[in-house]
Every structure is written in C-alpha cells, then in structure tokens.
Amino acid sequence: MLQKAWQAQQVPQCGYCQSGMLMAAAALLARNAKPSDADIDAAITNLCRCGTYPRVRAAIHAAAAELRATRGRA
Ligand code: FES
Structure with missing residues (x-):
C-alpha cells in the first residue's frame, strides 16, 4: 500500500534516501492512521x-x- 502510493506519487528521484523514508512512513502509519x-x-x-x-x-x-x-474507517 505504501509502496504503491510512493509509485503513484513518483516520490523517488535518486532513490538514495527512499528505504529510510519508507520505513519512517510505515512506522508513522502504524501509530497514526x-x-x-x-x-x-x-x-x-x-x-x-x-x-x-x-x-x-x-x-x-x-x-x-x-x-x-x-x-x-474512511
Ligand atoms: S530521492 Fe535522492 S536523496 Fe532522496
């Protein structure tokens, strides 16, 4: 779900930071929907x-x- 949103929004440029960004985003969504x-x-x-x-x-x-x-819960 998060990775699909990343693709849809065309987030990465060089990609260097993206694994950390995804981990931080997943942690955020786990505690705040x-x-x-x-x-x-x-x-x-x-x-x-x-x-x-x-x-x-x-x-x-x-x-x-x-x-x-x-x-x-939309
Ligand atoms: S996408 Fe290049 S450093 Fe974040």
Whole structure:
C-alpha cells in the first residue's frame, strides 16, 4: 500500500534516501492512521538531498487514506 502510493506519487528521484523514508512512513502509519502535515513533518526526519518532501507527504496522505478505507474507517 505504501509502496504503491510512493509509485503513484513518483516520490523517488535518486532513490538514495527512499528505504529510510519508507520505513519512517510505515512506522508513522502504524501509530497514526490519519496524520496531519505537522505529524508527517515531525515523524519524517530523514534527509533527502533531492528534496522529495512534498511528494513524500502526498504519498503518506494517499497511503493513509487507502489504509483507512481498507479498515472501513474512511
Ligand atoms: S530521492 Fe535522492 S536523496 Fe532522496
């Protein structure tokens, strides 16, 4: 789900930081199914030299929405 959102939002550029970004995003979604922008900014402290932060945020919101829909709490 998270990886599909990453693909749909075309998040990676060079890809160097992406495994860590995905791990941090998965940890965030495990404890917060509806993160705000501030929640995402606080949780994703990984550095990305390519500046993919806006797309990371969009992908997390998309994955969170799909997660909630899957759980029946949309
Ligand atoms: S995608 Fe290049 S460092 Fe993040």
